[in-house]
Amino acid sequence: MASINPYLNFPGNTEEAFNFYKSVFGGEFITLQRFGKMPGCDGGEVSAADQEKIMHIALPIGGNVLMGTDALESMGQQLADGNNFSISVNADSEAEADKLFAALSAGGSIQMPLEKAFWGAYFGALKDKFGIQWMINYDYGQK
Known part of the structure; x- marks a missing residue:
């Protein structure tokens, strides 16, 4: 059976949010990737200020995985509050x-x-x- 894996976008505080969710549900992150460690993101594609932001994070919860990223304004990404889901x-x-x-x-x-x-x-x-x-x-x- 297919599982639902919500993917959340944050305006720069993904790490704080996911540490909170981890404290609620327990478990360990199965993935934590920062923009600065990704190929193509260290040569000026991503600002120095955004190098430590989260590109992808995943936290298993039961049979599903909660995933997220920092939406970077420096890359033209804009967020509205998470009221659409x-x-x-x-x-x-x-x-x-x-x-x-x-x-x-x-x-x-x-x-x-x-x-x-x-x-x-x-x-x-x-x-x-x-x-x-x-x-x-x-x-x-x-x-």
Whole structure:
């Protein structure tokens, strides 16, 4: 079965964001590449200030991988706040849902508190301190 691997773009703080996500979910980065270490990026293609920015980072979470990059204005990339998508996490229990929701919402804003939803799940939505939208869900029928 195919897996969904969200790819997030940040305005220069990808490393901070991914260290936060790692503190929430655990695990280790399977990839961490900086612009300055990539072929073609060390000869003036990327400004000295952007050499240490993240070109690609990947953090396994369950059977999926959360990936990200720094969008570099010096390369003509422009970002809007991450309000055009959400990342949905399906927890294994209410307790896990509570833990993830509390950790991700720290410093952010709760859009919908965790509560029993009409579709037979425990569900909540939030925006984390980096402007990324998350949906936390536990289906009561799952084992």
